[in-house]
Amino acid sequence: MNDSSWGAPSGAPSGPGYAGPRLPPDPGSTERAAPTGPAYDAFRDVPPQPMPKPQEPMPSAPDPAPSRQKKNAGRDLGAAIGVGVGLGVVILAALFVVKAVFVGVIVVAVVVGLWELTSRLRERKGIHAPLVPLAVGGTAMVVAGYVRDTEGAWVAVALTALAVLAWRMTQPPEGYLRDVTAGVFAAFYVPFLATFVAMLLSADDGPRRVLTFLILTVVSDTGAYAVGWRFGTHKLAPRISPGKTREGLVGAVAFAMVAGALCMQFLIDGGIWWQGLLLGLAVAVSATVGDLGESMIKRDLGIKDMGTLLPGHGGIMDRLDSLLPTAPVVWLLMAVFVGAA
Template identity: 45%
Template structure:
């Protein structure tokens, strides 16, 4: 009996071949034809995930973030840090499937340091924390001296730049005028991107954007993301930020582009590693990185766009 390749314990099996819909290693093993035929006759949910659980988890995460922003900014930073640490742990487990073992001690310390550096010291402190974290990774592996140091160092630096550094740009917005409202607007735009893109894609999606990377993401869904985010962005600019409507429209398009790029980037990494989800700790979603993929890329883009559109405020 042929099995699909699996990633680390807790991760999902590799995606089916987008061209054929069959597992990439499925072969003609005698006696398996009948089982494959029966499986082929079973139509999976078009959504591809447990929708009620996904909605419940998504709402809970958004509520936690918004409550932290409104009542206690430090709690928001702690939550971002916790999510980043969990995301780094997931990436570390996923990379270990390809025999790349991160120096977890300096990487985790750097992951904790960067959001707090951004919160207490701003961009300069965030940059210093990144340099110190990368240096710690190099020194740690140099003292270790075991095999695979090159892959370990590259993996560690990549993980630090991908997860805690990019996510910390959201924390930088807290320093600015109406920073909590700016972050709330960004989060609402990311949620609108995911929600409207998902709904329109499920109902009308027929033309994949990049079938070899993410076969379920369609041009129709992308159009739904742009339309839904535009409505939310315009409303956010007018009612939350007290800015002209067109700023909300520009933010919406920027956030959809960044979120889509983040989704594709993570999908490429997962396909290279041969896994479907980073983990299964979030019911209906997979892992934390399967939810943070959009936010990670959207945060620095939001910071840059707001710096350009709202001079003197960012």
């Protein structure tokens, strides 16, 4: 086979469709240069099309009705209920077996509460409230209140404050006033208020008085939580505790008044149902004030809970917040209604 069989020698194409060599376009001409390159289709005078991009997954459609989502309780209810029931069993067993055992339960709660409070003050504010004199003095307050009533409790408070002042003197003077002020505050806030529970216990029907105190406080908190979670729309103190509502406070008052009437009528010797209504109202108010008070402390410290000892609840102080200020209120009203002894 010779080269003429292709119709033209190599390097010089010829044939009917050949129009001669194509010169580059004149710079001033509008004629477009023929596209070249491996991606060019010689049979179609069109530029190559870009490869299609992989199709991205469609974003999931938003929930069309977010308002119908269930409200979040804000904590692990299973753990909270389990821990609450466990604590209740321990407390009731100690309360009705031997009074002295329940005094020991109060002491343990006080010491752990003081440890949580002083630890958070040190970590978040650099305040070194001395724990050792507070723990020893707090134990003395509770025992003195049980044995010698209010007189013994006040003496123990004075001695605890003096011990705090002296203990802090072993350290440099910088921050002395700040530390001892926090120490005296802690002594009044935790062990002194808890001493009123021991004084309730010292009465002849002490276990039933303490049981009434615990029932009313727990029922008040439960009523506030249940009603507020279901119907709450109006904030009670948004700058302190955004989760609390006025509807929840109404629920706390209603639940506590009903429980108070039943407890005074059937548990307390000489008690009358209408006294229980007043007692329940006072407990609902004091428990709410106590809860808000600790919320203020935690907001100032920039923390959510005082501790992590109790799953679903936080720390011991997160459970004592409403109990501590309620104890003197119940003790006082019990003394007015049926006597201190």
